[in-house]
Amino acid sequence: MQQLFTKTGGARIGWVNASWPLAQLSATPDSLTVTARLLGSYTFAPEQVSAVERYVMIPFVAWGVRVRHCVPVYPQQIIFWSLSNPDRVLGGIRDAGFVPTASVSAVPLRRGIAVRWSAIIASIVVWNALFMLPFVRHRQADSAPDWLVLVPLLMVFGLSIGTLYSPRLQCLILKPGRNVGEIQPLLRLLVCVSGVLSVVFSILVATGAFKQAPHPPSTGDAERPLLFASAHHRPGAPDSELA
Secondary structure, eight states, X not given: OOOOEEEEEEEEETTEEEEEEEEEEEEOXXXXXXXXXXXXXXXXXXXXXXXXXXXXXXXXXXXXXXXXXXXXXXXXXXEEEOSSOHHHHHHHHHHTTOOOOOOGGGSOOOOSOSBOHHHHHHHHHHHHHHHHHHXXXXXXXXOOOOGGGGHHHHHHHHHHHHHHHOHHHXXXXXXXXXXXXXXXXXXXXXXXXXXXXXXXXXXXXXXXXTOOOOOOOOHHHHHHHHHHHHHTOOTTOOGGGGO
């Protein structure tokens, strides 16, 4: 009798890696699912997979199984990392009854990244400009950062969410014929990271944690008045000479 096969490990979904134990692979006769926290869940039917094969980058450290699929809305590269030998994972999938039936020709060939280079360059330029904004406004050396430090983070947060859900923004950012699902894991990660950092920096700014304490006088500054006084006072001189 075929049973559900599950395995805990890591995963690489598109450009993003999830370390052990943040991912899980499960297999039944009708489906193969790779789930990674924050990156989403990806389920395949047998007719959507051409092969599940051994994948080894570094033996014992970075090895697992790769799913070759023909789902255009999923990232092309889906790899499940396992601490155990990849052959055991492949054996568990076979014992669960999952048999890929898609032909190799059904797997779409995707060349390059899904994002336009113009969109990448524009995002980098705007990010650096917004990042330098607080320093341009506060040129004093002892000035503390204010709410302007949140602008770059909020830009990343808003742009990532907008790309996930806005078809118009997707047309501007993605190459023709590409799908937002290919970069969905990266966008979800950016939303999570920029959102958490925005909350942290908001608390720091609101509580005045960035404000610098007054600089204590240095040793040289403290001794300077004493040296000045001693230079005008000779031993044994009457007090009238100091007037």
